[in-house]
Each structure stands twice: as C-alpha cells, then as structure tokens.
Amino acid sequence: MLAGSRAWRLAVWAVVLPLFAVLYGLPIAVIVLASLARTWNGALPGEFTLLHYAEAFRSDSLDALVTSLMTGAIASTAALACGTWAALALRRRVRLPARLLEAVFFVPSAVPSVSVGLGLLVAFSQPPFLLNGTRAIVLIAHFVLVFAFTFGNVTAGLARVPAECEQIAESLGARPFYRLRRVTLPLLTPYLIAAFSLSFALSMGELGATIMVYPPGWVTMPVRIFALSDRGAIFDAATLTTILGVATLIVLTVLSRVSSRAMLR
Amino acid sequence: MVDITAQEIERCAPLDGVRTASRTSGSRIGFEDVSVAYGGLTVLKSLTLTVHPGEIVALIGPSGSGKTTALRVVAGFVRPSSGRIMIGDRDVTDLAPYDRQIGMVVQNYALFPHMRVEDNVAFGLQAQGAPRDVIRQRVPECLAMVGMSAYGKRYPRELSGGQQQRVAIARALAPKPQVLLLDEPLSALDTQIRRAMIDEIAKLHHDLPDLTVLYVTHDQTEALTLANHIGIMRDGEMQAFGEAQALFRHPPTRFAAEFLGRANLLSVGGLTAAGPGEARVRFGGAELLARNPHNLPEGRDCLLCVRPHHMRFAGEGAVANALTGVVQSVQWQGDVHNITLTAEGESLRMTCVPMAVPPALGDQLRVCFDPSEVTLVPEDAPRG
Numbered sequence A: 001m002l003a004g005s006r007a008w009r010l011a012v013w014a015v016v017l018p019l020f021a022v023l024y025g026l027p028i029a030v031i032v033l034a035s036l037a038r039t040w041n042g043a044l045p046g047e048f049t050l051l052h053y054a055e056a057f058r059s060d061s062l063d064a065l066v067t068s069l070m071t072g073a074i075a076s077t078a079a080l081a082c083g084t085w086a087a088l089a090l091r092r093r094v095r096l097p098a099r100l101l102e103a104v105f106f107v108p109s110a111v112p113s114v115s116v117g118l119g120l121l122v123a124f125s126q127p128p129f130l131l132n133g134t135r136a137i138v139l140i141a142h143f144v145l146v147f148a149f150t151f152g153n154v155t156a157g158l159a160r161v162p163a164e165c166e167q168i169a170e171s172l173g174a175r176p177f178y179r180l181r182r183v184t185l186p187l188l189t190p191y192l193i194a195a196f197s198l199s200f201a202l203s204m205g206e207l208g209a210t211i212m213v214y215p216p217g218w219v220t221m222p223v224r225i226f227a228l229s230d231r232g233a234i235f236d237a238a239t240l241t242t243i244l245g246v247a248t249l250i251v252l253t254v255l256s257r258v259s260s261r262a263m264l265r
Numbered sequence B: 001m002v003d004i005t006a007q008e009i010e011r012c013a014p015l016d017g018v019r020t021a022s023r024t025s026g027s028r029i030g031f032e033d034v035s036v037a038y039g040g041l042t043v044l045k046s047l048t049l050t051v052h053p054g055e056i057v058a059l060i061g062p063s064g065s066g067k068t069t070a071l072r073v074v075a076g077f078v079r080p081s082s083g084r085i086m087i088g089d090r091d092v093t094d095l096a097p098y099d100r101q102i103g104m105v106v107q108n109y110a111l112f113p114h115m116r117v118e119d120n121v122a123f124g125l126q127a128q129g130a131p132r133d134v135i136r137q138r139v140p141e142c143l144a145m146v147g148m149s150a151y152g153k154r155y156p157r158e159l160s161g162g163q164q165q166r167v168a169i170a171r172a173l174a175p176k177p178q179v180l181l182l183d184e185p186l187s188a189l190d191t192q193i194r195r196a197m198i199d200e201i202a203k204l205h206h207d208l209p210d211l212t213v214l215y216v217t218h219d220q221t222e223a224l225t226l227a228n229h230i231g232i233m234r235d236g237e238m239q240a241f242g243e244a245q246a247l248f249r250h251p252p253t254r255f256a257a258e259f260l261g262r263a264n265l266l267s268v269g270g271l272t273a274a275g276p277g278e279a280r281v282r283f284g285g286a287e288l289l290a291r292n293p294h295n296l297p298e299g300r301d302c303l304l305c306v307r308p309h310h311m312r313f314a315g316e317g318a319v320a321n322a323l324t325g326v327v328q329s330v331q332w333q334g335d336v337h338n339i340t341l342t343a344e345g346e347s348l349r350m351t352c353v354p355m356a357v358p359p360a361l362g363d364q365l366r367v368c369f370d371p372s373e374v375t376l377v378p379e380d381a382p383r384g
C-alpha cells in the first residue's frame, strides 16, 4: 500500500514537473535567451551578446526601471496604509457592509485595467480634478488596482491575530492606540509584508491602465517594453523584461526575508 | 520557586503615578444581579456574588456553564445586559477594560509572542506609563515571584507550558492589580505540573494576602485546594455557593454533590427527625441516620449523600447505618482500592486503603458509614 502510494506520488511528480517546466520555464527561457541574442533565426539564438544589456543601462530604460520601482513602492505603500486603516476600521463591524465594501474594492481588478485607465482619464480631465498628464494619475491608477488585494490580505491577517492577546493587553491598561502599536501591528507584520509584496508585484507589471494615463516624463517598464516590442525591437524588449523580472524578484526576496524574521518572533 | 515573603513584596517601590489605591486594603469583586446575553441567548442569569477582599472564590462547573462569561464581564470584554459590576467601591460596569485595573490569566497563556519574557512582564507597567526605574525594578521582582528569573531574555515559544503560565501570572501581577481573574489557568498543563502549580498559586496568594482572586476551573481539586468559597455554575446560573468545606460536606443540591467530589447519592424516603440537625430515613429495608443541615421536612423523599471515602467495612456486630451490597467491580489504583457495590438496586462506590486480599466479584459485603459524615440533600427541582 505504502509502495503503491509512493509510486503514485512519483507518477504525479513525473507529470507535474514537466508541465510546470513547460508552462513557466519555457516562456522565461525564451525571454532570457532573446535578451542575450544577437540574431535568432533557427530553434536557438545564432550568436550571444550582452549588447542589449549594455544598451539598456545606457539609455533611458534605466529611468523606466526607477520609475517602475518608485511607482510600485509609492502606490503599494499608500495602499498598505489605507488598506490597513480600512481593515482595522471595518474589523468587528457588522458583517454585510464590510463584505460589500470588500467586493466594491475588488471591482477594479475584475474589469480590464484599460477600462480603469480610461475611467480615470475621463474622470480627472476636468477642473477641479485636473490630473491628466501628471505623475499622480499613474500612482492613483496603480493604487486603485492594488488596493483590493492589500485590503483583502490585511483583513485575512487581522482575523488571525489572537483576540486573547489583544484583550490581555487591554486588561493590562493598554489604550486602543497603544495596543495597536505594541500588539496588533507587530502580530500583523507578516501579513502586512505579504500584502505589500503582492501589490508591489502587481504594480511592477501593470500595463493596461498605465498606458492610458502616463505622462511623457513618467514611463514605466511595462510601457517601455510594450513600446519596444510594438516597434519590433524584440531583443530589447526581452532585455527589459528580464531586468524588470530580476528587480522585482530581488525586492520580493528581501521582503520575504524581513517577513520570516518578523514571523520568528 | 524563589522564596519571597509578603514583607519583601510590600517593600518594593510604590508605583508612582500608576496605582494610587493602597495595596493594603484589597478590593472586592461584586456581581450585582448580572445577566449576559449573546444574541438572544442568555448565558449568565442574574448572577449575584461577592468576592471579598483578599479572598479566592472558585467558580466551578461543566463546560458551557458560563464561567468564562462571568470572568469576561468583570474584565470588561462583554457588557452585561443588566446588572452592575463592582471592583472595590467603583462601579466599573461602564468602564473600558483598560481602566479597570485587573490582572487576567487565561488557559492558553496568551503571551505576546513577539516580545521577550521580560517585555511581556513589563507591558502592563509601560502601558500605564510607569517610570522607567520602577519598571526596571519591578520586572525582575515579578519574575522572581514565579521562579522565572533565569528566563527573562527568552521568547514565549522557547518556554514549556508551565513556564509560559508562570510568565502569564507574573505579567498579570506586575502592575499590582487589586483583583486577579484566572480562567482555567492550569487546564492546559499535564497532571504533575498542574499539582505543582496549584501549590505555587496557593503560596503566591499567601504572599499577596490582599489580592482578590476569582478563579474559574472545571477541576474540583483546584477549587477545593485554593478557594475559600466555591460557586457551582450550571447553565448560566449559580446553583450553589458556599464555604469550600461546607459545600463539600453538605452539598445543597444533587448537582453540587455530584460535581464536587463525585458523591454516592441514594434515593431515600420516610424522613423523620432524630435529634438536633439529624434525621432518620428509610433505604429499602434499612433505616439510616444522617445529618439534615438543610432542614428537609418530615416525610420528604430526598437523597442521601455518602462520599466514597467515608464508607467502611462493617464487622459482624450491630452497627448504625449498615448496608449489605454485592460487589460489582474491584479496581486497584496503587494508593487506593475502588470498589463498586449494588445495594437495593442502587450503585455505591467506595474507596479504601489497598487490601492484600480484596473482596471478590459477587461477594456479599456489609458496609457502614458514620451518621455525622452523611448528609441529606433535596432532589433537584425538575428542570424545564
């Protein structure tokens, strides 16, 4: 029986591993290879080069990376702050309105992000809300798109903070804000970091809404990648994609390190 | 456990600006006709109870009987639907938990997992804005009080259950609360550690004689060992309340007799008075003499409460309160023999010192008990 289940497990792995390798590995491999290719006519690149990377770090593509990192950081930080506040405010409230509100927050993620961008563009094209052509409207678009995930993550985390710890803190004389600062938020930290990581990753890859609203001086990596590939500069697009992926990976790895340290305590 | 006398504890610096009330008098806890409802369901029904200053009162009862609810209403985590809660002379019914100045310890310790032991203990003082040097002095004192001086730098997850519970007690006592609420503090611990902790809590209270304690448990040993008074809870009502020994010796109801000490309860009839505080009753063919502390009226059917350890083997001669039963089971438990008999169709448990030759199953056994050690208990009113 045990041997049977073992064979079964192996069989599952034998199917799943190649499947994942194909689904995830192949596109990534193709992009990475393309970023290193001088020419690509056959099944594999004909000649390898680092020229595209040298090019990327010389041109204003580097600006795009900085723009993306800043957009992601600012929008995610704002979403985290507001999401945490909203989750705390709605905590232990009547169930239905909170659920309803949660659903409302998720609507922007359910419609095409191009539509969100369009909506923002139209909404903020008239005084007093004249934001077209500003960086702020890009940040707002990202905020709107990631907020639901932040809010959802923090709400889920809050439900797992032991109520007893908070009550004991209260009985020891901790007023609400003191308790929040010394007990609730520290216990919530891993969830806050998870919420931030997810929204940061989403923001780094956001294209649809950004392309509708971005001003000339605030071009994010996805917009630039889209422009390059639109022009047929496939190798350069692949290079920027690789750089974007690696940069995001580095940020998320650092965050998960911080999180596991917070978890340990 | 480090020895600390009451004087030593009194000697420690007063908490300037933290607790103004003096520690010498102690505070009472008062429930005045307190009811609590969750949704439409009333889970605490008109509880009136006073825990006098410096006293330990245990609330005991089966799970779901409303014990925790009673504690939480004192702590301020639930609002009573009616009635008042008093701590000392203050009506705290409308006060937030952080203004009530109570210490609380719960079953699963609820230590702050992200803080070291010493920070856990310091938390209450810090939250109440105690001066830094007071905290620096008080935290080691409290850790010493529960024998955890060596563990200040550890995190809760690095401690055993018993150690965590000591820290939880130190944390609750650090701000010198007037009243301490304990919610099944030992029920997550294994038997041996639990026994040791009962002793330590008793000692702690001996060292802090002004501390008023409300102790919730479902364990009769804890209640009988620690409490001056015991309240027996059932379905949100206090079924019985009394001084611990009196309640054990003369349980006022069937439920109290069964819950506290697993008494034998024999249905008896034909009650007639016999001397002051005593009565004669009929049990099948036998006539038995028992105490009648609740002054049950003549002719009343009632229950005779006999504790298993009060039953003795009767010799051949004529003795009072003798019964003959048939041995149903014999169990050896190391330090005692447990024997079950049936007499007049009712089952009787007795415990006695271990015997080299215990009675065999099916044997006829003549047993007796002292009239001063058996009590007549009214049948509970039928429950609706």
Ligand SMILES: Nc1ncnc2c1ncn2[C@@H]1O[C@H](COP(=O)(O)OP(=O)(O)O)[C@@H](O)[C@H]1O
Pocket (backbone or CB within 6 Å): B038, B039, B043, B061, B062, B063, B064, B065, B066, B067, B068, B069, B070
């Ligand atoms: N937060 C709550 N919401 C609804 N019912 C509750 C809540 N807490 C306790 N109860 C109910 O109140 C009754 C008493 O509970 P509790 O005081 O915890 O009992 P005990 O501590 O004696 O086991 C139980 O029937 C329980 O189901």
Ligand SMILES: [Mg+2]
Pocket (backbone or CB within 6 Å): B064, B067, B068, B069, B184
């Ligand atoms: Mg309970």
